[in-house]
Amino acid sequence: MKALIIGCGIGGPVTAMALREVGIDVEIFEAYGQGAEDVGSFLNVASNGLAALRVLGAHRKILSRAIPTPRMVMWSGTGKRLGEVANGLRLDDGTVSHTVLRSDLYRTIRDEAAQHDIKITYGKRLVSYDESGRRVTARFEDGTEATGDLLIACDGVHSRTRAILDPGAPAPRYSGLYSLGGIVRDTGMPGEPGVYNMVFGKRAFFGYTVAESGETWWFANLPRRLGDVPEDWKPVLVRAFEDDANSSAELVRRSDVHPGAPIYDLPPLPIWHRGRVLLTGDAAHATSPSSGQGASLAIEDAVVLARCLRDSGSHTEAFARFEAERRPRVERVVAYSRTISNNKAAGPVARVFRDLMLPFFLKKSASQESLAWMYRYQASL
Template sequence: MKALIVGCGIGGPATAMALRNVGVDAEIFEAYPESAEGVGAFLNVASNGLDALRVLGAHRQVMAAGVPTPHMVMWSGTGKRLGQVANGLALDDGTVSHTILRSDLYRIVRDEALAQGVAITYGKRLVGFDDTGDQVVAHFEDGTQAAGDILVAADGVHSRTRALLDPGAPRPRYSGLYSLGGIVRNSGVTGTPGVYNMIFGKRAFFGYTVTHGGDAWWFANLPRELGDVPADWKAALLEAFADDAGPATELIRRGPVGDGLPVHDLPPLPAWHRGRVVLTGDAAHATSPSAGQGASLAIEDAIVLARCLRDASGHREAFERFEAERRGRVERVVAYSRTISNGKAAGPVARVFRDLALPFFLKKTASQESLAWMYRHHVAL
């Protein structure tokens, strides 16, 4: 069996590695003309994501390149400590969630896939596919095509494959937030390394962690109407956090600020597959970054899909098993993450109730049992 994988982000290489582990040949086709090194800020790889990477033999490289971040402390914009929750649950060997540059995570999974013999071709933007019944043919913008037994979509929240598979499928929904971030070297900001400080500000949300070397990694979620792009994002952030306690304005001033990116997630889809084509990762169930689960879910998908293809009698049965096993879990994560995002975009009245209720909510969710459904989930080939 040969799999055509559309998209070479995090999920694409992970899927290719998992498929090769069960004897399925895989080739990746990426729309962009070159690799994504240096693209993106940083992201969370939760303990369940590292557990999944362990199945692929890539968890140690990710941990070495990342920063352990096992805890989150929540603050109000006035500087009041609201509570603490775990950012993942430690695995049996003590492994905890890590924060890593997206470009480093991408480089690690891509290089591991290449080392395992996976072919990656750039400049291949999908424009259509034909399912002939006994094979699927992908058509690319440059006029070329490729044939395989199955086509696996790993092309993200704005998936072209999803639009072709089901033109009537729900479109990504805007969360009400723009996301920005940066890294300040030798920041001078005090804090416990490995702890994320999350500040529910008066006008926006700010998070940061301090590394053992003194660098500060920060991100901001700024409520705005979709398309309301300021002339100067740094100025917009400084204004948003001007009245909040904490180091937000100091960190924002001390480094460059790129363009804000609108945060989307995906409503439940009617179906994840049709014929020889299947959706995975953000193409099937994009979640906002508020739960820190996007990359982890994509890696889990890769392993489950590979197992289903190995154990099923054919691709149709495999895709049905894959969707049945994954849908309930990922939709629960999407809903959980959206609830968190909604709290970040609260208006003046809702903000008062949020800050009053949040300490009680955090106490309820601080136990390991309340988070185990998300962080203790284990997938295997």
């Protein structure tokens, strides 16, 4: 059996490695002409995602490039401490959630795939596919094509594969927020290493963590009309945070601000698969970054899909089993994450209510067991 994998972000190489583990030949096709070595800021790989990577033996190299971030402390824009929650649960070997540069995660996963002799071809933008008998053929913008037994979509929230599979599928939803970030060395910012400080500011949301090295890794979620992109984000962010009772505005002033990107998620899709084609990761269930689960869900998908294909009598049965196992979980995470995003974009009245109620909510959620449904999931082969 051979699987054509569309997309070489995070999900594509992990899916390829998982399928190779169960004896399926794979090839990855990436739309862009080169890799994503310099794309993006940083992201959270939650403990459940690291557990899934451990199944593939790929977690140690990720951990060596990441910083442990097992806790989150919430603050109001007035400087009031609102509460604390766990950022994941410890694995049986003590591993906690980690924060990693997206470029480091990408390079590590891609290089690991290459060590498994997985072929990656760039400049292959999917334009169509068709099925004939027991085969599926992908056709690319450059006029070339590839044929295999399965086509697995790992091409993200704006998936071309999804648009072909189901032209009536709901479109990605804009959250009302732009995401920006940066890293500043030797800031002297207060904060315990390994702790995310999350600030519900008066005009925008700000998060940062201090690494053992003294670097401060920060991100901002700024309410913004879609498409309203300034020439320079820095003064816009400084104005958004200058009235908050913390050092976020000063931190932004000292930073090289990564380009802003709109945050999307996906409403529940009616169709995840048809024939020999299956959607996975963000192509099937994109979540906002507010839950810190996007990469982890894609990694879980890869492991579960490999198991379903190995243990099923046909691809039809495998795809159905995959959806039945994954859909309830991922849709719950998407909904949970969307609720958090909505709180970040709260207006003046809602903001007052949020800051009054959030301490009670966080106290209820402070128990690790309250989020065990999200972090204790075990993807296994």
